[in-house]
Amino acid sequence: MTKDTLSKNFEHREAEARWYQHWLDNAYFNSTPDDRPAYSVVIPPPNVTGILHMGHCLNNTIQDILVRRARQKGFNACWVPGTDHASIATEAKVVQMLRERGISKSSLGREEFLKYAWEWKEKYGGIILEQLKKIGCSLDWNRVNFTMDPDFYDSVIRVFIDLHEKGLIYRGKRMINWDPRALTALSDEEVIMKETQSKLYHLQYKICDEKGSLSGETVTIATVRPETILGDTAIAVNPSDVRFMHLHGKFALVPLIDRVIPIITDDYVAIDFGTGALKVTPAHDMNDYQLGEKHGLQVIDIMYDNGTFSEAAQLYIGEDRFAVRKKIVPELEAAGYLVKTEDYTNQVGYSERSDAVVEPRLSLQWWVKMAPLAEKALGVVEQDEIRFHPAKFKNLYRHWMSGIKDWCISRQLWWGQRIPAWYLPDGCYFVAATREDAWKKYEETCTMREDETSAFTIHDLQQDDDCLDTWFSSWLWPFEVFKGYSHPGNQDIQYYYPTATLVTAPEIIFFWVARMIMAGLEYQGQIPFKDVYFTGIVRDKQGRKMSKSLGNSPDLLALIDQYGADPVRFGILIASPAGNDILFDESALEQGRNFSNKLWNALKLLRLWKERGTNSLTGKADSHFANAWFKARLAQVATEIDEMGNQFRLSEALKTLYSLIWDDYCSWYLEWIKPAYGEQIDEDSLQQASLFFEELMLLLHPFMPFITESIYHELAERPEGDDLCIKISPISSAMPDQEKLQQGDLLKTVITTIRDVRNKNQMKPKNRVELTIETTLTDTYAIFETILSNQVNADIVMENGPVKGAVTVVLEKDKFFVKAEQQIDLTQQIDTLKKDLEYQQNFLTSVEKKLSNEKFVNHAKPEIVAIEQKKRADAIARIQNIRESLEGL
């Protein structure tokens, strides 16, 4: 695959397509059970209707890094792709598509509608999976799952039946959150509370007796929803509120419709809020409903399911709730009921899916009893059987799990798993997978009855029209993708379950993570994953959440095309510290692109050296030093990076690697071994440099798979099947050479110091200078003298100063005298040295203060005291050195 001449920059478009195809052709991402330990990850299934956004990109990049790392460490890595049927979102899209064609959902009927929905799914359902390939995700494409695949569908139904039989699913009439636009119930989690500017209307009700005869008194209540007075069935006051004692036991007339309603007393009513009197509308408010239950009040539902007024309202029939609110206020005012209006800010619930204002509504729905399931699921997190990263989410989880409420799982939709409940005309119902099973159940219960002859036939059974909440299928995801419920005990489930790590957004910790833990424990008897990594939320530069309505989500595919997949991965990860939200800024992608470019140029340099040929001057001590130093440095940092990876500190690992490559490898090491202009490099250095680069590419591969694979192949001819993608990283336990590391640090510091001197004294880079070094470490300097000489463009003399006409600089115990042909500005010199002297003296004072403190010397650990003593000795030596230098001027 090696090309003869390299392009100026890395050509990402061509390389990405070629390498991804190459990996696919060689089935590198496919996994089947074998002797190796498994490392499995299940993708959080994106909505089948979805298209790739920043959140997906971050989330899947992280998963890909974990999976590729595992592959390098010799695990049998398996990353399972798939999509979620997303009942509400998908159904909404299909309905909209039909509407554009002039077809209404209701006119089609269930069967026809589902035909369109499947058609739509086949057409658009795979888009997001194709997009995941663009960012390099190493998913096992033989294992694509969909939450409505036949086996999956079947498992969902059987889980429903099983939980029903265990008494954990029940049908009940409750107040639910109703979405009048999507015409479906919502679970509490699907309701978003938003602060809303409202008006608080004070309305006067006339007091009367049971028969409706007026007493001439009035009572004033406050409400933000004046239209709901038509459903009022009581007025409530606090029993100890002296203002209303005289009203106890009396009645009131609902304005406009003159219904007689009782005045009741309940502690629930806050004396100090509003007027202290509360209108009670059991059909349209959660709390009012509870009050109604308690006091046996009538429930008058004044709305149809789409939010328009029904006959029960008596007025405004057929008009929308918000239109009615607008109309009823002037009418109440005209009739003298409106006392006053004030501005008021309150929390209003909106549907997560349709953004409609949620209407609390009484209805018959299916529920999962959560408390028994939650108990175990809380335990495994508390005991760190499942570890959360960052750990702070444990608190959140505990808090929610201990106050958990039952889960409303029915949705008034057609797209999804249809609830397996069958009804007879008399209202009896049977939970069963098929009509036949339901009939069997009916017959079983019938035989227990006295009358043998049944009034019904099997055809009288009607299946429930509703579907299950999407999360009721996705909570089975970690095991059902391996067919762990539909084909229990199969080889895959035994090998891959529990999965290793789940990577997801903290927003769905309750929707999904908690419920998967419950389902895993209930149906596999084991936790579904060992680690959960919560990513941050991707925000824009100003910290706003990315959203369609703000139009601040960038077009990811365009960015990949422009910058390349690796830079996009780099950019989004580098800005993503563990546990924090990420502020997305395109400049991070630029940094990624520049880094790609840097890598490519390092490759070009190695290739240039190779083409020029090598000499056999392997005895050069300086090159030996450079090679030995980088070897030590690489070993040191590789260990650090591995440790960070194990701790899920991926952003930090990438930063460290970036600096190792850019600074240590390119800026220091390659410059140190670089031959003089036009000369050949020695064979040993070229070989070492290539091997180091290869190792760096291996370390970087999980983060930036495309360019690293390209470079790996450009570095050398590789036999068939020798690809970075499947290369196992060697486990090196060799300790890095500490002496070399220290010598390298010294060399770097000396180079920087001398360059600084040159800069500050306007010594032109091209002009060679004379550098005199006064040191006790002559042996060390001898090791890298040639490197130093080249790096600072100086002739080196090892002898004691001072040197006349030279700039003097002090570094620890060493002194450097830099002499150029031009005149030196002495005042500037003295100034610099004096500033340094002052700093050192202040430092010495602070250290001495510490050491003269008896309490410190007695209390602190001996090694700490020793460090302080060394600091003092060093400071004294430095001060001495600077003084001498000043005198020498």
Place this chain on the structure above:
RNA sequence: GGGAGCAUAGCUCAGCUGGUUUAGAGCAUCUGCCUUACAAGCAGAGGGUCCGCGGUUCGAACCCGUGUGCUCCCACCA
């Protein structure tokens, strides 16, 4: 209303067990360089009241208390 988290350079963040740091990185800024790997670059530099106050300690960016300011989660006082 209840709970959690955060506050360190212009920006985004490290600082893990209180002492090796009178605080580090990247980006941005400034200065000098078009030096045949790379100007998408090289070399160098400047930049800080570790949010305020109080406490614990020989010693605090770090632990405790408190105030302020942000963020998030939970909670339908109409």
